[in-house]
Amino acid sequence: MNYQESFINYLKYEKRYSPHTVTAYKNDLDQFVLFCTGMVGEFDVNRVDSKLVRSWIVSLMENNTAPRSVSRKVTSVKIFFKYLMKEQVVVANPAVNLPLPKIRKKLPNFLExxxxxxxxxxxxxxxxxxxxxxxxxxxxxxxxxxxxxxxxxxxxxxxxxxxxxxxxxxxxxxxxxxxxxxxxxxxxxxxxxxxxxxxxxxxxxxxxxxxxxxxxxxxxxxxxxxxxxxxxxxxxxxxxxxxxxxxxxxxxxxxxxxxxxxxxxxxxxxxxxxxxxxxxxxxxxxxxxxxxxx
Known part of the structure; x- marks a missing residue:
């Protein structure tokens, strides 16, 4: 079963997220799946552990991905596994409680x-x-x-x-x-x-x-x-x-x-x-x- 596709459909039709948000989740998830495939040869949600997610975070930071983007990408993976837990596909969420890069708070730009x-x-x-x-x-x-x-x-x-x-x-x-x-x-x-x-x-x-x-x-x-x-x-x-x-x-x-x-x-x-x-x-x-x- 393609769990990524069912997750995206869940965001679209049950959570009713905007097309822009759904696309962002899909892109983050596709990037994570590609990384896992390169690391372990095949993407299997039951073989993903916190060590693999942590390796992905390190990889993103080594490629100069902005801290805010790293945080968002990890959140996407976290929500994906939360969905899989709800569907009783996995028993644990490997993306929880992982250290993330500190994000400098940006004050919003505004006009006088x-x-x-x-x-x-x-x-x-x-x-x-x-x-x-x-x-x-x-x-x-x-x-x-x-x-x-x-x-x-x-x-x-x-x-x-x-x-x-x-x-x-x-x-x-x-x-x-x-x-x-x-x-x-x-x-x-x-x-x-x-x-x-x-x-x-x-x-x-x-x-x-x-x-x-x-x-x-x-x-x-x-x-x-x-x-x-x-x-x-x-x-x-x-x-x-x-x-x-x-x-x-x-x-x-x-x-x-x-x-x-x-x-x-x-x-x-x-x-x-x-x-x-x-x-x-x-x-x-x-x-x-x-x-x-x-």
């Missing part, structure tokens, strides 16, 4: 408020279809903190323009409702009018290309990168940077951490707490400037 105000308010976007669409892309990513995959699947009907709310289908098909800035309404109506008049209404997708096809990941990355380059020297300029910026600005303005967790669609608070480091740094700067003994 003044940079985004400058980009959105000072005439950088044209009034034609592409200009209005691209401005809507930037505004939605920053104004709601949604993920790239969530943006791609938005429909016109997901907007409650009276309540200033947007419905989003997140990870594992979990739906959440997010409030958005009132200023988005005018841009949403402007975009919809130009799109319907020049290209045609699409009930399945809000955002389309000039040929009426749904927008795609590379297009969104290109739109975000080319526009952020106009106002920031940040090395990384991606849709996720705008999500980081959304969360950081909310916390800097005093938003409750649990509320930000729900807005971002995080499964646990630990994923949201990474943004508090940036906020604490800002508070520390304020303290130093304001306190007589700062």
């Amino acid at each position: 408020e003044k940079n985004l105000h400058h980009l959105l308010d000072d005439g950088f976007f044209t009034d034609d279809f592409r200009g209005v669409r691209d401005k809507l892309i930037i505004t939605l990513l920053y104004g709601t903190g949604i993920r790239l995959a969530e943006l791609l699947h938005l429909k016109d009907s997901d907007f409650d323009t009276r309540g200033y709310l947007i419905k989003v289908l997140g990870k594992r098909q979990k739906e959440r409702i997010i409030p958005y800035p009132r200023s988005i309404n005018n841009l949403f109506f402007q975009y919809a009018e130009i799109r319907n008049r020049t290209i045609g209404f699409s009930p399945e997708r809000l955002l389309v290309t000039e040929r009426g096809k749904p927008v795609y990941e590379k297009l969104i990355y290109r739109v975000v990168k080319s526009n952020l380059e106009k106002v920031t020297s940040l090395e990384k300029k991606s849709p996720h940077v705008l999500r980081h910026t959304y969360a950081t600005h909310l916390l800097n303005k005093g938003a409750d951490l649990n509320a930000v967790k729900e807005l971002l669609g995080h499964a646990n608070l630990a994923a949201t707490q990474v943004y508090t480091h940036t906020t604490f740094e800002k508070l520390h700067d304020i303290y130093k400037q304001a306190h007589p003994r700062g």
Whole structure:
């Protein structure tokens, strides 16, 4: 029986992981199977022990694999064997309790408020279809903190323009409702009018290309990168940077951490707490400037 294939199907259809996540698990697992085959001649889940997994970790580090990637790859193998234990194929998980390389905590990149105000308010976007669409892309990513995959699947009907709310289908098909800035309404109506008049209404997708096809990941990355380059020297300029910026600005303005967790669609608070480091740094700067003994 091909246990790798049944595991991937389990992730797809039972856990309902995103295609991107499933592909990452598959690639990690394929890499591990290839390593084991080279070491012992044939991959057999019942012959894998902690010594073999440890050898793989050493091999990855000797090939200069980043510590974060090593940790993720080992986690993939760990979850694979956890699945096999659940299916009663193996009796132990060889990937547990193994020493992993230390990961330096990276603070999320984010833009200053003044940079985004400058980009959105000072005439950088044209009034034609592409200009209005691209401005809507930037505004939605920053104004709601949604993920790239969530943006791609938005429909016109997901907007409650009276309540200033947007419905989003997140990870594992979990739906959440997010409030958005009132200023988005005018841009949403402007975009919809130009799109319907020049290209045609699409009930399945809000955002389309000039040929009426749904927008795609590379297009969104290109739109975000080319526009952020106009106002920031940040090395990384991606849709996720705008999500980081959304969360950081909310916390800097005093938003409750649990509320930000729900807005971002995080499964646990630990994923949201990474943004508090940036906020604490800002508070520390304020303290130093304001306190007589700062």
